[in-house]
Amino acid sequence: MTQVTDPQVTEHGGGVWSIKVPIPDNPLGFTLVHLLDTDAGPVLVDTGWDDPTSWDALATGLAACGTSPDAVHGVVITHHHPDHHGLSAKVREASGAWIAMHEADASVVRRTRSGPPARWFDYMVEKLTAAGAPADHLGPLIAARDAGRAPRLPGMAAALPDRDITPGELLELPGRRLRAIWTPGHTPGHVCLHLEEEHPARLPGHGRLFSGDHLLPGITPHIGLYEDPDDETVTDPLGDYIDSLERIGRLGVAEVLPAHQYAFTDAPARVREILAHHEERLTDLLALLAEPLTPWQLAEQMEWNRPWAEIRYGSRNIAVSEAEAHVRRLVKLGRAEAVGNDPVRYRAV
Secondary structure: OOOOOOOEEEEOOOEEEEEEEEOOOOOOOOOEEEEEEHHHHHHHHEEOOOOOHHHHHHHHHHHHHOOHHHHHEEEEOOOOOOOHOEEEEEEHHHHOOEEEEEEEEHHHHHHHHOHHHHHHHHHHHHHHHHHOHHHHHHHHHHHHEEEEOOOOOOOOOOOOEEEEEOOOEEOOOOOEEEEEEEEOOOOOOOEEEEEOOOOOOOOOOOOOOEEOOOOOOOOOOOOOOOOOOOOOOOOOOHHHHHHHHHHHHHOOOEEEEEEOOEEEOOOOHHHHHHHHHHHHHHHHHHHHHHHHOHHHHHHHHHOOOOOOOHOOOOHHHHHHHHHHHHHHHHOOEEEEEEEEOOOOOEEEO
């Protein structure tokens, strides 16, 4: 590998680099794709969004590190979202690299690829109706379903992984010690990757952590519902996230290398901040639930990064999913209960 001069590439030392791969029309701006040098060749942690500009940025960044897409030995995916897994197929096509992912997210990829478009529309209409969405919001989904239109969503044809990531085990990376840690919450199969090697700058702590979207320095990941339309299990993604976040806080890593924003230290302090944020949000929701509300009504009144009237159509679906994930947590904690049906409402207890 060569000395890096590209401003979109950061050399972190010890055979680790990050490359800023842009996300089109997204306020996040970019995904930090990490490059890990191994005795078998370069391995990527995530790949970035499937877009020509993003692909060019990845290829340019790899060249700045002295390598190229066709030299990549393997791809480790923190989670299945398109800003992380989008370019995996192109990398594998260029190099023959293997792709590794946790089975829970690999299952989402298989389901998304194989499910007929009408099944997705039916599921969304069913979920949003149960959440209390108004008719004018449901209308476009029903019309698209009835017209037989395929949903134009990123990740509908994402690459199928060919290796499983087994939590708690070291990945097969010659010359490196990279251990997978299952951290569900943002997705059911999200993993963080603990590089169990001395920090190159000898910072105090136990190695470095590729944290994906699980632990970010200045923002918090979306925590919404991640359900199989054919599985009636009632999930608790916020509870999953909190449990796995606390587990990451106890690792004592020297530095965190996240997939967005920038690298940072003092992971335990950041974990405490995020835990406090979610506890404050749950407390605010309890105040709103002094009267019974549907998840849609709750989302309308929750605090977002912009007023509800300015939130786009698709983002409203995400917001309602996050509202329901939070209220499910309150129900599980015995602080709220469901009342009535068609649609269900929740109230504080």
